[in-house]
Amino acid sequence: MSKIQVDQLIAEKIRNFEGPIELVDSNGQIVGVVRRPPTEAEIERAKQRSSRGGETLTWAHVRMKFRQEIGE
Numbered sequence: 001m002s003k004i005q006v007d008q009l010i011a012e013k014i015r016n017f018e019g020p021i022e023l024v025d026s027n028g029q030i031v032g033v034v035r036r037p038p039t040e041a042e043i044e045r046a047k048q049r050s051s052r053g054g055e056t057l058t059w060a061h062v063r064m065k066f067r068q069e070i071g072e
Helices: 008-016 040-051 059-070
Strands: 021-024 030-034
Touching: none
Parallel strands: none
Antiparallel strands: 021 030
């Protein structure tokens, strides 16, 4: 893996942004994308959103519930 050191201001911006970050040159051309690791709070929020506090369903369970709803 290659490393490029960025100044403290850029590093702080990267830490504070959410989602992927496009790195562009002075002409606006994309030179890369940064995807920082999620924080513990972001991981917890994603877990809560995926299950909405209830059980997480498999694809087979979703199909079965759908078929029950439409009367198959």
